[in-house]
Amino acid sequence: MGASMVRPEGRLLVLGGFACEKGARAENQDFTGIYTATELERTHHGMIAAVADGVSGARGGRIAAELAVRALIEGFYHQPDTIGVPAAAHRVMAPYNRWLAAMGRSETMAHAATTFTAFVLKGRKGHVLHVGDTRAWHFRDGRLTLLTQDHTLSHPDQRHILYRAIGIEDRLRLDHHEVPLAVHDRLLLTSDGVHATLSARRLEKLLAVRNSGDADARAIVEAALSAGSQDNASAIVLDVVSLPAVGHDSVAGDVGRLPILDPPSQGESVDGFRLDQLLSDGRYTRLFRATDTATGKTVVVKFPKPALLSEQGARLAFTREILVGSRVTSPFVGEVIAVPQERQTRLYGVQPYYGGQTLEDRLQSHMSLADGLAIAIKLTRAVAALHRLDVIHRDIKPENVILLPDGGLKLIDLGVARLPRVDEFEAKEIPGTPSYLAPEMFNGNLGDEATDLFALGVTLWRIFTRSYPYGEVEAFSRPRFRKLEAPSKLRAELPAWLDVTMMRAVAVDPDERFGDAVELLRALEGGAAVERVDMRYVPLIERDPVRFWQIVSAGLFIALIAAIALR
Known part of the structure; x- marks a missing residue:
């Protein structure tokens, strides 16, 4: 030994x-x-x-x-x-x-x-x-x-x-x-x-x-x-x-040695990564689709914005993303690509480039109930994989879900995840998107499994109804958590079991939500199997009976006029 x-x-x-x-x-x-x-x-x-x-x-x-x-x-x-x-x-x-x-x-x-x-x-x-x-x-x-x-x-x-x-x-x-x-x-x-x-x-x-x-x-x-x-x-x-360097805790030590510089621009090269296209220029980070000239692979490179994000916040965010992405083994969670220490000269993160579109973009066009259920089930599996490792995502929303061309799904943006033993962000940098924040987070809760399930529930509402259960919330404002109406009021074809599932997922009281992501997953998979929603076409007379009879009446009226004209 x-x-x-x-x-x-x-x-x-x-x-x-x-x-x-x-x-x-x-x-x-x-x-x-x-x-x-x-x-x-x-x-x-x-x-x-x-x-x-x-x-x-x-x-x-x-x-x-x-x-x-x-x-x-x-x-x-x-x-x-x-x-x-x-x-x-x-x-x-x-x-x-x-x-x-x-x-x-x-x-x-x-x-x-x-x-x-x-x-x-x-x-x-x-x-x-x-x-x-x-x-x-x-x-x-x-x-x-x-x-x-x-x-x-x-x-x-x-x-x-x-x-x-x-x-x-x-x-x-x-x-x-x-x-x-x-x-x-x-x-x-x-x-x-x-x-x-x-x-x-x-x-x-x-x-x-x-x-x-x-x-x-x-x-x-x-x-x-x-x-x-x-x-x-x-x-x-x-x-x-x-011993490792001061401040080192596995990945954190490697991140801690890297300087934080102003983000580059499209067309530049950093450590052999050619920045081909600007994908996102957010509040705290800038993302590029890039080519790794060492391997020829297409990747995504993310850079912090030091002018808006504190040095501690930047290092925490990149430590989290690298740590979670390299530890979680799930086909539904985004990965990271390790950059050798001798190659990396500044703070940034590298991820695989996933073709396809975000769930937010997909929601701009009609989505069938079957397609929505398939996405909901995969996304819930991603959340369950994180929770098994005591990782809280804290920013689940359609913009952070990539739908792959082959039908797969990746939950991304792990930089704001909450992990045991990792320092917390400063108060002004606590992550989350207001419309997806659980009520308790407005009272100081920094994020747990129940708040993730609430955000996942709001995402389900977006998938199936295109709306927010409690209305869209502007930044720096506090929502009114009013009494919910059944989501089938917004989309008549939703089955009763899905009504109940979606309302429970966004309950104001965390004790009334699902116990964990696995319980929600069972509800989605079990309900879909019983209803066989993915195999059944819902006719217009069931989805919108008023519109059906309007069309029928219009057709009969046209037929009557045609008959009179022919006589």
Whole structure:
């Protein structure tokens, strides 16, 4: 479990070592693990070191400890990195905790449980995950700091009794702490067979020797056993060799190094991208259809406008778009194209060029109910894919939906998305289009799944009725959320189930909307299947009976006049 040999400058590089001995015990119920990860994994998720100590006297204590460490290492890297370290770890460890708690009630693994403490190192931060009485420590400038609190009873005679550990309770309660990292920091994990015998001062002196991680971990364990430890003894020592640039958090670090310049004009070339056509000149950004002269491919290049968007806002927007576009795997969500660091000299983003038209442009001509349903279903799938990663789009509207020539769809403009762990925009730059903002956003809500569903609901109204449920809202004005009329009042052919679906999607009270995008998707797909709307032509007498009888009457009148004339 040695560290990978990578170029250290501007990257996270940590070297580690461990020692784990049974000592005076008949068997070793401790388990340690270090996973330095590939460079890509370290960038997206970080590296992991963990120690677990199976509860003494329980059957399967060693099994419980080993599976806890392996569960985190093997499951953590399959979680989306957009949800953050604590949430990703909890998604992995909570099911394991429930399984172990259930097994602890069986005869084969009676009372099985384990303590657990781990470091996840990502960017310039160390994340501590902890439950039980194993410990995490931070050593810097000759001083050792304890980062965790033992979950044992406070009475001197009962300090060996755990009240929290993996497998003790059905619900996992995992402490989480963050510690900023610096080059030359040392991080230490110990089982109680070490720190119950060696004082913090003694550990401090042993870490100050600064031999290799393996050598110092071995020295710590041997010192604990020599001092009379009667328990298993384990230690992990991590040395921080290099860190990403200040302010770096994966993509953010690369974006942070790029200067923000005035946007170029059509016909210019930037870093080998020939700007062929101006597509959009918005308030905060300028978009071009461009040719990548290195590959010959047609792409879209987006530049910030520093005169209107703050430097922080520009970097946040491009960080979000690159991060989400490179992480979300969905045929209905726009992608991004990574530009090599050595090529990119200023802040901009590159995306594939999607032919076709925006949904807003498509709405300028008649759209059948079947076509509208097909678009609505694909768009809802796009939103569901984002929400699965805890990504809130915050600007769902027809202008941000591309309809592809082959019938596909792409939800674009992810620069204003809300992500966990990413700083927020300044108040004046909070995104969104007034006509699509949920009522709660006018009262300070910065965006969540419910507000995205509201914007999606307004988009459905535009698709099926060409209107806004509460009227079009001008910038800097507040809408009146009046009582809704059924959308079928505006388009008579809409079936009853779609009436109900659209009205629920834009309910003023968020609790009355759909629970999530998947529930809305089921309503759209299920209703379409039952009604078979996409297979049925709705005759004029059903769509507009008054117009039908007017035409019939006019035809009869013309026939009568013709008959009289012929006679």
